[in-house]
Amino acid sequence: MDFNSLYIILSALVLFLLAMFHVAYLTYAERKIIARMQQRLGPNRVGPRGILQPIADVLKLIQKEDIIHPGVDKPVFVMAPLISLVCAASGLAFIPLWENFVLSNLNVGLLFILALSSLSAYGVILSGWASNSRYSFLGALRASAQVISYEIAMSLSLLSVVLMAGSFNLQDIVKAQLSTPYKVYLIPQIVAFFVFMVSALAETNRVPFDLPEAETELVAGYFTEYSGIRFALFYLAEYFGMIVMSALAVTCFLGGYAGPFEIPGIPFFWFLIKIYAFLFFYIWVRATLPRYRYDQLMGLGWKVLIPLSLLNLLVTAFIKLLI
Amino acid sequence: MSTTLIEITSKQRNSNSWEEPFFINMGPQHPSTHGVLRLVLELEGETIVHCDPRIGYLHRGVEKLAENLNYNQTVVLSDRLDYIASAANNVAFCLAFEKLFGLEVPRRAKLLRTIVGEMARISSHLLWLATHALDIGAMTVFLYCFRDREWLLNIFEKICGARLTHSYVRVGGVRLDFTQEIIDELYKFTEEFPNRILEYETLIDVNRIWLKRTIDIAVVTAEKAINLGLTGPVLRGSGVPYDVRKFRPYDAYSEVEFEVPVGERGDTYDRYKVRMKELRQSNWIIRQCLDKLAETKGEPVLAEGAPDLLIPEKIKEPEPKPHPKKGFIFTGKEVDVVPPGEAFASIESPKGELAVYVVSDGSNKPWRLRIRTPSFVHISAIPELSRGYMIADLIAIIGTLDVVLGDCDR
Numbered sequence: 001m002d003f004n005s006l007y008i009i010l011s012a013l014v015l016f017l018l019a020m021f022h023v024a025y026l027t028y029a030e031r032k033i034i035a036r037m038q039q040r041l042g043p044n045r046v047g048p049r050g051i052l053q054p055i056a057d058v059l060k061l062i063q064k065e066d067i068i069h070p071g072v073d074k075p076v077f078v079m080a081p082l083i084s085l086v087c088a089a090s091g092l093a094f095i096p097l098w099e100n101f102v103l104s105n106l107n108v109g110l111l112f113i114l115a116l117s118s119l120s121a122y123g124v125i126l127s128g129w130a131s132n133s134r135y136s137f138l139g140a141l142r143a144s145a146q147v148i149s150y151e152i153a154m155s156l157s158l159l160s161v162v163l164m165a166g167s168f169n170l171q172d173i174v175k176a177q178l179s180t181p182y183k184v185y186l187i188p189q190i191v192a193f194f195v196f197m198v199s200a201l202a203e204t205n206r207v208p209f210d211l212p213e214a215e216t217e218l219v220a221g222y223f224t225e226y227s228g229i230r231f232a233l234f235y236l237a238e239y240f241g242m243i244v245m246s247a248l249a250v251t252c253f254l255g256g257y258a259g260p261f262e263i264p265g266i267p268f269f270w271f272l273i274k275i276y277a278f279l280f281f282y283i284w285v286r287a288t289l290p291r292y293r294y295d296q297l298m299g300l301g302w303k304v305l306i307p308l309s310l311l312n313l314l315v316t317a318f319i320k321l322l323i
Numbered sequence: 324m325s326t327t328l329i330e331i332t333s334k335q336r337n338s339n340s341w342e343e344p345f346f347i348n349m350g351p352q353h354p355s356t357h358g359v360l361r362l363v364l365e366l367e368g369e370t371i372v373h374c375d376p377r378i379g380y381l382h383r384g385v386e387k388l389a390e391n392l393n394y395n396q397t398v399v400l401s402d403r404l405d406y407i408a409s410a411a412n413n414v415a416f417c418l419a420f421e422k423l424f425g426l427e428v429p430r431r432a433k434l435l436r437t438i439v440g441e442m443a444r445i446s447s448h449l450l451w452l453a454t455h456a457l458d459i460g461a462m463t464v465f466l467y468c469f470r471d472r473e474w475l476l477n478i479f480e481k482i483c484g485a486r487l488t489h490s491y492v493r494v495g496g497v498r499l500d501f502t503q504e505i506i507d508e509l510y511k512f513t514e515e516f517p518n519r520i521l522e523y524e525t526l527i528d529v530n531r532i533w534l535k536r537t538i539d540i541a542v543v544t545a546e547k548a549i550n551l552g553l554t555g556p557v558l559r560g561s562g563v564p565y566d567v568r569k570f571r572p573y574d575a576y577s578e579v580e581f582e583v584p585v586g587e588r589g590d591t592y593d594r595y596k597v598r599m600k601e602l603r604q605s606n607w608i609i610r611q612c613l614d615k616l617a618e619t620k621g622e623p624v625l626a627e628g629a630p631d632l633l634i635p636e637k638i639k640e641p642e643p644k645p646h647p648k649k650g651f652i653f654t655g656k657e658v659d660v661v662p663p664g665e666a667f668a669s670i671e672s673p674k675g676e677l678a679v680y681v682v683s684d685g686s687n688k689p690w691r692l693r694i695r696t697p698s699f700v701h702i703s704a705i706p707e708l709s710r711g712y713m714i715a716d717l718i719a720i721i722g723t724l725d726v727v728l729g730d731c732d733r
Contacts, residue, residue, distance in 0.1 A: 038466040134347045138369065138714075207460060208532055211715075218714075219354060290532045291460025293715040294369055 008103070012093070015103055019092055023239040024054035030283045037287040064228035072225065076130035081226065081233035084123030087116045088237040091244035096171045097268050098257050109170040110162060113248060114155055117203060120237065121147040127234075128222040139221025142211050142294055146202055149301040150209075154199035156309035157192040160316040161185055161252045174256035184255040191312040193253045195305050197281075200245040202301070204238060206282055208289040209297055246278035247271075344372070351380045355458045355718050358728035360702065364714070371717060374709045376702050381732040389692040393634040394420050394494055394661070397689060402488035404696060405730035407450050408443035410479075411672040413492035418573055418668035419679040420494045423661060426626045430575070431619040432496035437575040438509070438612045439482065439491055440670075441605040445516070446475045447673035447725075448598050448605075455595070455722035456527060459536050464526050471519050474512060481505050495629025506613060513610045520602055537592035541708045541720045544589055551704045554697050555675030556601060557724055560586035560594035567671035579611045591723045598725075634660060634687040659685035674698055674725050698730035 028043065028050070035042025043050030068074060094109035096102040106112055121144050128140020162168055164185060165176035177185050186193055202209035211221075218224070223234045250256060250271060259270030292300070345366045350356035359380035365373040385404065389397045401416040402409040414436055421428060428436075453468035476486040482505055483491040483498060491498050527533045543553065548561040558565055566583040568576040584600035586593025640658050663685040669678035675697025684690040701724040708724075709717045 034462075038463050039470055040466060134345070138347070142369075210460070287463050288526070289461065290456065290527065290530065290536060291715075292532055293536060293713060295713065296535055 026239050028054050033283050034287045061232040066228045071132040073130040076126050080123050080127035081230045084120050084237035085233045087120035088240040091116050095247040108168045110168045124222050131225040133225050135218045135224045136222050139218045150199040150202040153305035153309050157195040160192045160313045163316050170251050177255050186253045195309045204241040207286040208292050246275045250274040369713045371709050374706045381728045385733040393687045395632050399490045405727050408447035408673045409489050410439040410443035415670045415677045415679045417492050417494050419666045419681045422666035426495045429623050431622040432624040433575040434612045435497045441608045444605045444673040451725045458718045458722045496625035500624050516606050540591040540716050542590045552700045556597045560597045561589035579608050581608050594723050660687045696730045698726040701726050
């Protein structure tokens with residue numbers, strides 16, 4: 001084994017562990033922050049201030065009985081959570097975490113992330129179909145319709161970023177941003193940023209677009225029939241999705257790993273700070289907003305977000321042409 | 324005969340025009356059917372073609388049980404009807420029994436009953452707001468409401484020792500007088516509560532998603548509402564200013580000032596608005612009653628001649644009877660414990676009009692008791708209201724009708 005492949009394996013391991021740690025503590029942070037907003041305590045039993053709660057949760061879910069009820073299409077039922085998780089998690093490989101630290105410096109990195117997040121819709125629809133349950137089926141239909149329609153708005157909003165940077169490579173997009181007077185694309189592309197944030201919420205099935213798993217309507221949506229560690233895999237996929245979307249937003253709109261000044265000694269400092277801000281936004285929205293109705297959600301996607309992002313793309317293209 | 328039927332069915336199955344309807348069974352164990360309501364839905368996509376409520380999962384036979392319990396024990400049964408607002412049920416039962424007994428309730432007891440009745444209304448409406456908001460997806464409102472409901476339940480605990488099933492009201496008055504501590508606590512509550520209402524309203528009142536989910540959903544015109552037999556906030560949301568507290572005032576409602584809020588369009592949002600206004604009115608009524616309580620300090624809270632908690636089965640009146648050896652002896656002649664006859668009382672419970680009709684045959688137990696509960700009628704309106712709406716709207720409709728299955732199944 002040569003040095004180069006060893007380096008890649010090691011950095012993949014570091015990235016994966018870092019992401020897993022973040023996912024675990026994102027659940028903890030979400031519960032704590034929402035509890036704070038809702039004037040209750042949140043987890044506080046396991047360890048000091050409940051700090052070991054995620055570990056206890058994982059242990060509990062691993063020990064749970066893995067129920068595969070007789071009506072399911074077994075191979076698909078087993079595959080579906082894995083598809084979801086792999087598609088959600090592997091997006092992280094293309095995000096530049098540091099000036100020279102990106103696991104896979106692909107020239108079409110952005111496209112690849114979008115493709116992966118589209119693929120994760122397969123996990124959802126297959127799980128709903130294989131479960132052979134009506135609630136799961138309705139949840140899966142909702143989820144796939146939602147993911148597909150919001151994918152378009154999200155891609156179009158990112159396309160104007162690509163137009164400005166002139167590259168699909170995320171590393172290049174960050175560098176292109178740093179060469180602009182504002183150092184971020186947030187200011188010239190504020191419309192695209194807005195569209196992206198809304199579609200990212202829908203893409204990751206978060207409030208107010210959490211219809212596929214709306215517990216008051218569809219019990220748990222597409223993963224109603226899942227239990228134990230398979231259930232946990234869907235949850236992991238959702239949180240990985242949140243992290244990838246935040247990372248994408250940071251990379252494309254907020255100047256990626258760059259910060260206003262250098263902090264020596266702490267790697268990824270600015271990158272993490274920005275990601276945390278986005279994740280906090282996700283959690284904050286969850287504590288505040290009610291849920292959209294299915295047709296209203298599709299209406300918002302097709303009638304507002306897609307025309308808006310198209311218009312933004314046109315304007316960007318014209319300005320780019322003139323300058 | 325049967326073969327031809329099968330042939331027809333298989334023919335239909337094979338032809339393209341025939342589609343199997345998509346049935347979904349919502350409940351009785353569903354997160355948002357509030358208890359054990361079961362709805363069999365026929366869907367077309369996500370649109371409801373037909374909705375068929377199945378009830379009876381919480382049937383306990385309250386009306387039959389009441390025939391085997393004496394009048395004071397029956398009041399305890401009434402707690403289990405609408406367990407969110409048991410004080411209101413107590414009042415309805417006691418009003419009917421008092422008419423039967425011919426009792427006049429002292430003024431202080433009337434005021435105390437009005438206070439607990441309105442407290443029950445606030446606690447019921449808070450629970451409604453909490454679950455309605457949770458069903459539509461606003462989680463924080465749920466916890467805010469429960470925080471304030473907790474305060475109210477603590478006051479209830481101080482009043483009578485129970486948090487949910489009070490049995491505080493008894494035939495002829497109330498069980499205990501308020502202590503000064505309770506009155507102070509209630510003053511504090513009524514002072515603070517309007518601010519809390521504002522807090523909920525800032526969260527959802529102008530929220531665009533909330534408006535989209537509630538405006539023009541399940542519109543009930545005034546005529547339709549009356550025909551369906553809807554009462555309470557649901558009827559008032561349609562613009563009919565019918566309130567038993569105003570039309571046939573009971574307890575101390577004739578002494579206090581309050582408004583009857585009505586809606587205009589009769590949609591889910593209007594019903595939400597009506598209930599929010601009612602919260603303020605209830606608060607205002609409690610405040611007035613508290614002020615009046617000071618005037619009646621020290622007066623009794625139980626009517627003279629109110630029956631004991633254990634009503635004897637038989638009463639014998641001594642009657643001299645001639646006896647061949649001893650001249651005469653005293654034997655007993657059975658007399659009626661309760662005047663025979665019938666009585667009807669209806670009140671404005673938080674969910675709607677709650678009516679009790681009781682028939683007495685002179686014994687210590689009701690010969691027949693009939694309860695008209697709002698939830699039962701409201702559930703029967705679900706198919707009519709939900710037709711053509713989506714599953715998500717159905718959840719909002721169940722929420723806006725504010726049904727409690729204990730109240731429906733009895």
